[in-house]
Amino acid sequence: MAPRSQPTARQVRLGTELRRLREAAGLKDREVAGLLSSTSAQMSQVEAGFAGVSEERVRRLAAHYACADEALLEALVVMVTDRTQGWWEEYRGVLPPVFSDVAEIEHHGTFLREVVTSHVPGLLQTPDYARAVFGYMIPELPESELQPRVEHRMRRRSVLERDVPIPYETIVHEAALRILVSDRRTARAQLLEVLRAIEDGRAAVRVIPLAREGFAGAGIEMMFVGGPLPQLDTVLRDAPHGTAFIDAESQLARFRAMLNKVGKAALQPVESRDFIHRLTKEV
Numbered sequence: 001m002a003p004r005s006q007p008t009a010r011q012v013r014l015g016t017e018l019r020r021l022r023e024a025a026g027l028k029d030r031e032v033a034g035l036l037s038s039t040s041a042q043m044s045q046v047e048a049g050f051a052g053v054s055e056e057r058v059r060r061l062a063a064h065y066a067c068a069d070e071a072l073l074e075a076l077v078v079m080v081t082d083r084t085q086g087w088w089e090e091y092r093g094v095l096p097p098v099f100s101d102v103a104e105i106e107h108h109g110t111f112l113r114e115v116v117t118s119h120v121p122g123l124l125q126t127p128d129y130a131r132a133v134f135g136y137m138i139p140e141l142p143e144s145e146l147q148p149r150v151e152h153r154m155r156r157r158s159v160l161e162r163d164v165p166i167p168y169e170t171i172v173h174e175a176a177l178r179i180l181v182s183d184r185r186t187a188r189a190q191l192l193e194v195l196r197a198i199e200d201g202r203a204a205v206r207v208i209p210l211a212r213e214g215f216a217g218a219g220i221e222m223m224f225v226g227g228p229l230p231q232l233d234t235v236l237r238d239a240p241h242g243t244a245f246i247d248a249e250s251q252l253a254r255f256r257a258m259l260n261k262v263g264k265a266a267l268q269p270v271e272s273r274d275f276i277h278r279l280t281k282e283v
Helices: 009-024 029-036 040-047 055-064 070-081 087-091 097-108 127-134 143-155 174-178 184-199 249-263 269-282
Strands: 112-116 168-173 204-208 222-225 234-239 242-246
Touching: 009 040, 009 055, 009 070, 009 097, 009 242, 029 040, 029 055, 055 070, 087 097, 087 143, 097 143, 097 234, 097 242, 112 249, 127 143, 127 184, 168 174, 168 249, 174 204, 174 269, 184 204, 184 269, 204 269, 222 249, 234 249, 242 249
Parallel strands: 112 168, 168 204
Antiparallel strands: 112 222, 222 234, 234 242
């Protein structure tokens, strides 16, 4: 099988977990290659996500690594055998790969927890609001690139609209709700959409008021995506050159603690709903 030219974030994560199991067993890739009648270079490609691996090989590797975590092994097998071709595949080659990677990770997540301080959360944005955000890029995007970005953002909301929606909690700073990224009509429509998501049970929204004392975390933004097991959680953070996917256990622990700390500054859901309702009358 020819190496992948652009592995997805999910494929990279599978390879990363296989590498972690090997390293925990104290083995070098060249020592494992012989087990699979492979080479060190081919093992490196598997662990980097550039080469696929079968369920049978994953199970053989796990046994060789003396992996006693049956739940983890079964979760990795699902990652190997799940051939889901989701709607996001339509955008590969149209938008940068990270767009599809984010949608795929959200689709397979068990829960979503988010902190946003500068914009309304992407999963709750209206088309007009999203267009204003993407339209602010430098250099400006042509319509042929702007429209697919808006469409993709709207389709990401499918995780909240399926028969069994993914549990989704977002903590939003009041500043993000007040910033007029477009005009007042768009701003009010956006606030009403957030309220609809709350009333429909699609989202648990909690607001951090501007007047909240002791909150120094305005620079903290993240999407925490739950995996089938805690060690398979992923944190997504936007960076100047793209989205970073964080999965090291020490970093996951840090971001879990950060989520809990930020949550202490936020209003409870019912208070937040009433808070947003008041804002709609001020816009």
